[in-house]
Amino acid sequence: MTNTLLILPGDGIGPEVMAEVTRIIDWFGDKRGLAFDVTEDLVGGAAYDVHGVPLSDATMAKAQEVDAVLLGAVGGPKYDDLDFSVKPERGLLRLRKEMDLYANLRPAQCFDALADFSSLKRDVVSGLDIMIVRELTSGIYFGEPRGIIEEGGQRVGINTQRYTEAEIDRVARSAFELARKRGNKVCSMEKANVMESGILWREVVQRVHDADYPDVELSHMYADAGGMQLCRWPKQFDVIVTDNLFGDLLSDVAAMLTGSLGMLPSASLGAPMENGRPKALYEPVHGSAPDIAGQGKANPCACVLSFAMALRYSFDQGEEATRLEQAVEKVLADGVRTADLMQAEGGTPATTAQMGDAILAALDAS
């Protein structure tokens, strides 16, 4: 079976961090006999500049064919005034929607070497390892009707949250499956006290649990209380499953808590394709960071670890994924630090490429 990859570096620091990932992909081909058939293409502002849209139909078609898409980041001030329909983000949202990537896996992990970077106390975050499973193809991000309409002489902004039983069912299953390979605990978050879509969410998650995952410990929490508990004592959680909008907010809060924001990867998975592999897109949690783009300052680790997730979830190479993750952890433990990781206690300053070098060296030694 060939391993096909579509690489979409995107905007801002996307191309820089992706350049390091490309070297690592090559390393796996050369040294581990794990060859990838890689195509590169445009997304976001970069695509808009060339095609007038943030994702061309041709790129969309390619994304549907490959085993995995690896995305850098999209967006930047240059595109702030573009019409909503062609903003860089729409490229990303189109990929998620048309590939039907309903399960967004966002690990919030605190790297031991970085625990002091958190604004939280060390004992609250050290060793933290939670997995947020965010529904990614429905909810208020995509529901109709939507738009800005004229009504009674003024404009009204409208968005619709819609969840079907089937949509909730499938993402709940993803969460329970993951939990079984981890701490065997799922906490589901919604606002069932004020939203009917939250009532249905809670009911379906409970039903899936009772029918097929009674061995997994399940709890329910209102999303506002969930946000509080994440800040108070995040280690109480193992897997959190929640909708698209709450997941957007809660996963960002969780990511920031770890102090490891520049380190965090994500995977967005859909249904299995003909070859048994799931539709998949991998991307760092951080954004395009236009303020530091092009200066060799960006931390490539989140994008590198996104590729590690690809190894695990798309190519069934769990051992090689662990090898790469351990290489990154070793480099951190050795004190190699891109600008975002430099704080009082020192470390060895590294450019984006030097961080890449260090990871490759750690891989060689592995």
Place this chain on the structure above:
Amino acid sequence: MTNTLLILPGDGIGPEVMAEVTRIIDWFGDKRGLAFDVTEDLVGGAAYDVHGVPLSDATMAKAQEVDAVLLGAVGGPKYDDLDFSVKPERGLLRLRKEMDLYANLRPAQCFDALADFSSLKRDVVSGLDIMIVRELTSGIYFGEPRGIIEEGGQRVGINTQRYTEAEIDRVARSAFELARKRGNKVCSMEKANVMESGILWREVVQRVHDADYPDVELSHMYADAGGMQLCRWPKQFDVIVTDNLFGDLLSDVAAMLTGSLGMLPSASLGAPMENGRPKALYEPVHGSAPDIAGQGKANPCACVLSFAMALRYSFDQGEEATRLEQAVEKVLADGVRTADLMQAEGGTPATTAQMGDAILAALDAS
């Protein structure tokens, strides 16, 4: 002018904490010549038990007439299986909606004596004092259509986010007015990158600013980034203005960060009545805490400070409000601690009533 107050203790710890507030209200009548005409009534589960609804029409009518409503808390496990339409929360939501209390003021303040209780590092939170202005009568909490419908053989949960220009305009004004009396900075949060209602939100806030508050510093942030920034360095904010749902989540996160959750009050304000006073409801940010209800363990400070907000915003008694706030701070500095405030470094344990005693003593000494 008489000062009329409707007291709705509600459920769980509501009645206990409200009992202490009642003593403090009496103190202001006796010692400061500030008499209040107080009526007490039922809300939430307590109302459901008697009337079969979480807020009777008679109570609703009374709330419309008084200068200020003071609410304890609603909800409890006993009511978990009630139909959505008569859940305790619906009583609170009906008050907010029918009184048209569009501006929910939620101070997130770190009490110096409690800074070590935060899960965040001391320097990140000590001295923190931000004000979240949450839109409270619209958005996805109230938008139609809503419900659980049948479609193509399965159920679909639906809620609608709707914001009119007028709704955004008025809450933006509340935020700018408040900012002028504080740090003169407003940060508005939405998801204009994915929601059209967010685009309208951003546009109207900017327009109100440019037309009538150009002296106030205004910035915009996506709500997910806002959640991150609250966790990273909350002191960058002065006033935050945001919609009903984001406000629910972000204000809870901000409250938890302070480490002072049991201490935080809130005010919900509407348009001026005939006597010039705004429609107003005051309530603690914490919930009904059924696990400790009836044991004399609850911390009455948040409810006491909610009454201080009533003094300031409804009765134009800023100096008396400050007197009460300082009394609470003194008691904390003296080490008086209800159970929620007891941690390693000691302090003097106090019951709910003993905390009330201590505040009254501090008032006497003021």
